[in-house]
Amino acid sequence: MAEDIRSLTAALARDPSSLVYAELAEALRRRGQRDEALRIALHGLARHPQHVHGHDVLARIHADLGDLDRARLAWSKVLELWPGHPGALKGVAFVRFRQGDVVAAAAALEQVLALDPTDAAARRALETVRRGAGAVGAPAALPVAPAPAEAQPALEAGEAGAQERPAVFSGFDRATADILLLDERGLVLAGGLAGADGADVSELAAAGLAGVSGEAKRTGEYLSLGAWRTLVAEAETANLVVAPAGEGALLLVRRDRSMPVGLALRFAERARGTASAWLEGQGA
Amino acid sequence: MSDELGRALDRISRVRGMRGSMWVSAEDGIPVAQLLMEGVSGKAVAALAASLVRKISGTAGAVGAGRVRFVQMEAAGGTLLAALAPPDLLVVALADSRVNIGLARIEMMRAAAAVAP
Numbered sequence: 001m002a003e004d005i006r007s008l009t010a011a012l013a014r015d016p017s018s019l020v021y022a023e024l025a026e027a028l029r030r031r032g033q034r035d036e037a038l039r040i041a042l043h044g045l046a047r048h049p050q051h052v053h054g055h056d057v058l059a060r061i062h063a064d065l066g067d068l069d070r071a072r073l074a075w076s077k078v079l080e081l082w083p084g085h086p087g088a089l090k091g092v093a094f095v096r097f098r099q100g101d102v103v104a105a106a107a108a109l110e111q112v113l114a115l116d117p118t119d120a121a122a123r124r125a126l127e128t129v130r131r132g133a134g135a136v137g138a139p140a141a142l143p144v145a146p147a148p149a150e151a152q153p154a155l156e157a158g159e160a161g162a163q164e165r166p167a168v169f170s171g172f173d174r175a176t177a178d179i180l181l182l183d184e185r186g187l188v189l190a191g192g193l194a195g196a197d198g199a200d201v202s203e204l205a206a207a208g209l210a211g212v213s214g215e216a217k218r219t220g221e222y223l224s225l226g227a228w229r230t231l232v233a234e235a236e237t238a239n240l241v242v243a244p245a246g247e248g249a250l251l252l253v254r255r256d257r258s259m260p261v262g263l264a265l266r267f268a269e270r271a272r273g274t275a276s277a278w279l280e281g282q283g284a
Numbered sequence: 285m286s287d288e289l290g291r292a293l294d295r296i297s298r299v300r301g302m303r304g305s306m307w308v309s310a311e312d313g314i315p316v317a318q319l320l321m322e323g324v325s326g327k328a329v330a331a332l333a334a335s336l337v338r339k340i341s342g343t344a345g346a347v348g349a350g351r352v353r354f355v356q357m358e359a360a361g362g363t364l365l366a367a368l369a370p371p372d373l374l375v376v377a378l379a380d381s382r383v384n385i386g387l388a389r390i391e392m393m394r395a396a397a398a399v400a401p
Contacts, residue, residue, distance in 0.1 A: 223362075234353050
């Protein structure tokens with residue numbers, strides 16, 4: 001990766017008008033150097049405003065930075081230049097999903113499948129969106145949605161996603177099936193959540209939890225309750241405990257209904273301690 | 285306020301540490317009946333509680349936990365509680381940190397069950 005970036009940087013230096021800027025920006029994005037990636041992409045697009053790939057890369061960078069509105073604008077530009085661009089349609093679906101517009105997310109994914117019925121990733125994402133939308137039979141604004149394949153590989157990885165994340169909760173019961181740690185942007189950091197069918201639903205949960213955290217914060221402030229510590233939801237088949245776990249990070253623990261809420265809270269408290277220690281070790 | 289709803293709020297408000305309780309329309313977060321201490325904004329409590337319940341219900345559905353029945357948010361300066369009273373009501377309570385959550389929960393779930401069709 002570092003070698004790629006060096007050679008791409010050299011190529012761009014030799015010919016600043018080259019389209020190689022998009023490859024360089026994408027390589028930087030994948031390496032986590034998002035600000036530098038953004039700078040390169042914007043610079044390149046200033047020279048090549050009709051470059052489809054450049055706008056696609058720009059959208060991914062914005063999505064990584066959590067700027068969903070700009071990401072959607074960039075993907076819309078791609079679709080303006082190349083109607084039916086599958087990557088952009090998936091990107092729009094991702095953004096709409098994250099913004100809670102399940103109907104629009106599903107519509108974008110259906111367009112992908114109309115163009116290519118063999119796109120298994122889009123089909124899985126569409127199933128995920130529909131599952132999330134139907135789960136509570138609630139009004140449309142569910143804050144859940146699929147991530148585009150390339151921007152959010154964990155969603156596509158399914159169960160493998162949980163296995164590939166840092167083993168922060170090893171030693172805890174169902175460490176990769178019932179405990180989830182995410183950052184302030186709703187991206188999964190560690191742990192995992194399995195759905196009833198065993199499929200990984202971590203991304204779904206993470207997308208929804210970002211909204212829950214904001215709502216809890218707002219509630220605490222407006223009602224003069226101060227900073228929120230825990231949020232417990234007793235549901236039909238499981239109890240959920242949500243708690244802040246450090247600067248912007250959030251922990252979700254799901255326990256079977258047979259476990260009393262008090263015990264679920266103690267379990268969550270231990271998991272929070274472990275998560276906080278791990279985050280501190282990461283410099284968070 | 286109907287007698288039945290009012291009596292339920294009265295029982296909930298007798299729990300130590302309680303600052304108020306209310307019935308709220310689950311869908312739009314509008315107060316239906318309330319018994320609150322002075323200085324507590326019923327409209328704010330209703331709107332925020334309904335929104336919080338809606339959000340956590342979405343997450344619970346997405347992770348296969350099923351329909352949410354009771355929600356409690358503990359904060360540094362108090363606790364917000366909500367019990368779902370299907371099909372369209374919430375029993376919401378605001379309490380300080382001394383509240384016995386278990387006792388409050390029993391009263392709130394009892395109230396929710398009493399209005400169920």
